[in-house]
Amino acid sequence: MIRGSFRGWAVAAAWGIIMGATLQVHSDEGMWLFNQPPVKVLKERYGFEPTSEWLNHLQRASVRFNSGGSGSFVSPNGLVMTNHHVAADMLQKISTEQNNYLNNGFHAKHPSEEIKAKDLELNVLMSIEDVTARVNAAVTASMSPAEAFAARRKIMDEIEKESLEKTGLRSDVVTLYQGGVYHLYRFKKYTDVRLVFAPEKDIAFFGGDPDNFEYPRFCLDICFFRVYENDQPAKVEHYLSWSKEGCADGDLIFVSGHPGRTSRMYTVAHLEYLRDHSMPFILNYLRRMEVLLKTYGERSEENMRRAQDDLFGIQNSRKARLGGLAGLQDPVLFKNKRTAEDYLRKQIDSDPKMREQYGSAWDDVAKTLEAAKGIIRDYHLLERGLAFQGDHFSIARHLVRYAEESNKPSPDRLREYRLSNLESLKLGLFSDAPVYDDLEIVKLGDSLSMLMEMMPQAELTHKVLDGKSPKARAAELIRHSKLKDVAERKRLFDGGSAAIDASNDPMIKLAKLVDDEARRIRKQFEEQVEEPQRQAYAKLAKAHFAVFGDKVYPDATFTLRLAFGQVKGYEEEGRFISAMTQLGGTYEHSAKHGGKDPFKLPQRWIDRKHAINPRTPFNFVSTADIIGGNSGSPVVNTKGEVVGIIFDGNIHSLVLDYAFTDVQARAVSVHSAAIIEALRKVYDANDLADELTRGQAASR
């Protein structure tokens, strides 16, 4: 299916630069920085020139969900639109055995009914400042990797602290172009976030795992929140107006959101490492979790309710990674990547000065991959916590580490315990989201079993298991721990090292037991893999600049980006797949699968079938360059009006991690018209529909 589709790849092989330098840009490639928009391409390709006001408005109307996703302001009263699946984690946390908001949906008929999220932080990017020179000045050539790492961290922390103190805004120094550029991002932060509306899971995720990453689709994957300040709906200056018409086939559209992570500058060796080592390891882990959670969930409806958000996430990752691996296993991708790499190396090698400065970049990367092979498994198990899955251990580790780190000056701390992150840390740590002992035991038991499988001879494994079987040990740890109690967490947090040292909580003791080894492996990973890799890619980035100039976009890093493209169908196995689906098709799709789960429609949709205009556009695909993290991104027209919301990519788009293609790869969105039609005709939510469409008058 994938083969032969990648004539876009040569373009993408190095941020689309080779083609940019040698030919015209022919594709809708790019996850562009708002302060480096693709002005030239847009003008040449579409005759459209975004103004700085247009860009500034879209930027400030864009919202980042810190839990991993995107959204936008869609009314002056702090109304935020995102995907149901971005909100799923939060919906799960406020749900109980009695009120399953994740499955059954929710609609606050009045602001007083809006439900406060448990631990949700939204960020709005207010300004971007280039601090590359200041960061680079702090790192000298004579420093060892470890010293360079520490020095860079120190200066980044100083810049962040300075900025926070000066502006009161959340301030993050973000690394772009693999360390080629450092920007200071200042965010307005919202932590009082309340649920306004969610549809039923059965229509939000209609078609479930079988339809995930497929097209045509019929999903109302939306959710509305409202941000509050001082217990009042926040007044926001920049919000997106609603398009009266929505978009149509062939339209130019823009996507403003937070693509999570791409690896398009990776060397061929690095892609091979991903294909042959990293991906198989992660996929084995994901399949393991999928089977575990499914087995647990199938034992009862309540079990499934408890596990389903985790399960969706795991299934989604599994499908996404399988798609990525399929891309990496296509020899055509490697051929194109190799061609691009050979071309660049030849350019660099042909100039003695460039050769001296950048020529070692590829070998430098290769060295870090060799180092990674020896470390990565233990790093995942012990530091990333794969061997200790569940909320209990994660809470215990934070408490244990915070007690130790809080005794140090902020810049010397592990990154997640610095002052700049303190509020976010506490938001998660003191959340009263439910923790289910039975599910915790299942997860931890399996993790400990995996630890025993992977490190059977390690002394640490035996200490962790304490002479018991993994399942028995997990049950003992969870049953005797008090960390489910938020007050106990606060007591240990506030009590510092003394409280931690005095604690007899078995989970705290476990976190202490593994901490030395986990920190050691983290340090090793940072010094032998992360930092030298960062340096090697910074070198490679400079090599790119030197050869191709700097009019290119950096790999995605969960920072705000602007993508663009056309509403456009595609060919698959000789069949043309239209860009748009319609509401009426939903019922046919359900009937074709016997109306059975996950193709079962909510009762409300069945009851209101005749009230709905079946010709209303429902979902559509476009060529915009998006990836995980873009979920919930607004799709706007040239007037900056909402015409849809991103919620998925098709199966062909899963390779976009590594290379752009717009032959078959498509972003999948909910159409703005379907949202209004569903709110009015299915959910009797005229209030909400009015709040959205009233903005049309304010359209600029």
Next chain:
Amino acid sequence: MIRGSFRGWAVAAAWGIIMGATLQVHSDEGMWLFNQPPVKVLKERYGFEPTSEWLNHLQRASVRFNSGGSGSFVSPNGLVMTNHHVAADMLQKISTEQNNYLNNGFHAKHPSEEIKAKDLELNVLMSIEDVTARVNAAVTASMSPAEAFAARRKIMDEIEKESLEKTGLRSDVVTLYQGGVYHLYRFKKYTDVRLVFAPEKDIAFFGGDPDNFEYPRFCLDICFFRVYENDQPAKVEHYLSWSKEGCADGDLIFVSGHPGRTSRMYTVAHLEYLRDHSMPFILNYLRRMEVLLKTYGERSEENMRRAQDDLFGIQNSRKARLGGLAGLQDPVLFKNKRTAEDYLRKQIDSDPKMREQYGSAWDDVAKTLEAAKGIIRDYHLLERGLAFQGDHFSIARHLVRYAEESNKPSPDRLREYRLSNLESLKLGLFSDAPVYDDLEIVKLGDSLSMLMEMMPQAELTHKVLDGKSPKARAAELIRHSKLKDVAERKRLFDGGSAAIDASNDPMIKLAKLVDDEARRIRKQFEEQVEEPQRQAYAKLAKAHFAVFGDKVYPDATFTLRLAFGQVKGYEEEGRFISAMTQLGGTYEHSAKHGGKDPFKLPQRWIDRKHAINPRTPFNFVSTADIIGGNSGSPVVNTKGEVVGIIFDGNIHSLVLDYAFTDVQARAVSVHSAAIIEALRKVYDANDLADELTRGQAASR
């Protein structure tokens, strides 16, 4: 759950011998040979002495399903009873999109309606002859492992051929006691096997994967076939009568069936190898297949129909292996095994002669494990065919290999192509069971992807993929192969090497491409692992004989065995679980799970609820020592009458592969009374019920 339950383990550590030598036998341990029945134990423990007539009758009424399972004759007219799940493969093969017998069940109201199975072979053990001396005489001390292997194979083949010619019966030399003993088994073979009755999958496998290996249970896991000779129902002399009362709590019962494989004599190092290498590898593979098949199946009902038999098998293996691994990961098991091993080694070491003869056994085993670590992955991928899943490759390989092997004298051939196996080979190869291209592509695509993950640098991998991605290559291979056509298979089979060499079928070419390497790795595995392991365990077996005497049973090898035990409940987490469930409980269990799949009852069961006596015993547990392969085994009382049929073990029994325990481990059976009640009251199958119970008069 498992921990602390294994006071039976010291007994089991070495075929239950240590306790046997030093203490009284206290447990219902043992999978006994019919020619070495546990007469003493039965007499001492239960005051029962089986006569040789009793044993002979039970032996000849027992049936082996060559596809992997057990059964029994239950009427003089060739009626065979087994499990629905043993028959599932066959039910799948005769099903179509229109007639889904696997899901919907079947009942032939008249013999003329009975449906012929596509490729089912049943065996009945007619006689056992000890040929150990003759086999051992062919192997001399001066032979290398490879020579010894060849010599032993040769003599076994000679014995089999001689016997076949003399008696016309299928003749297999079976290896017992890890090579300590060789017996010649002669079987009467039935290949005209017809389906008489199957219940719906929803009641046969009620509770599905969540309830699998759990208890209490409510499953009618039965299926009836009839064997034919000369197109007439076969007249069988030995069949089991039906018990009028069935069994009750505390009753002594017997199980006659074919336990597949136990590893109770394994050394501690070998168990560690299983725990740390073998099991994690296999479980990763099983989870991979489970997710693959489930994902495929969830796309439509027809997909699920096509995949479900494979999927059940995979899920069942996954759960069984997880249970086995949980047992192996319990430190108590290893402690007991180590104690037993230390004891035996001490005995051997204390006698210079025994030390010289047997003392190296443990190190010999350890050496084979080291060798296995280097070979096993490629062996699984290339020789066992994990890299080429699906029917197409399996057919192609048989054709390619048969063409080559058939040019050699029978004893020199790979075992599966010898004359003695020719009929069984052809039965499978020329079966017209449906082969679904879409499912074949999904399976093969994923296998090739796995090959690329595991052997990315191998030249063979690149040759296999032929410059395409795994999925594209799989689609090309399946779409262009003609092997779905049975006539084409016959043509290639009959055409021999010339036909194979001339074939342009891409699947034949693929099988040829990998054959050299697959044969090489098989040879390496046989010479460095299998054969030296066989010799080491033969040595170990002799060490056991020397120290403990020979009144012990051999590890299971899918040969007929007699187990015994009591109908008996057990404690779990402080709760007592009764031995018996009743038909009425089925409805409560369904209601508790909202009547949703897999707890949905067939409509017929809902309609007939009030016709059924709810107090009828449905399933029961016993302490009999059983394992996979025993599925479908008849459970009989001291009179040799059917009181039930084995269909499962509980979760605690999954460790029986490695060690016996009867603290919580239980065999799970369908009660004979439930079978009659369901046949009469739910299925209106009085004819069948009469055929079963008429035998009561003939009871001996």
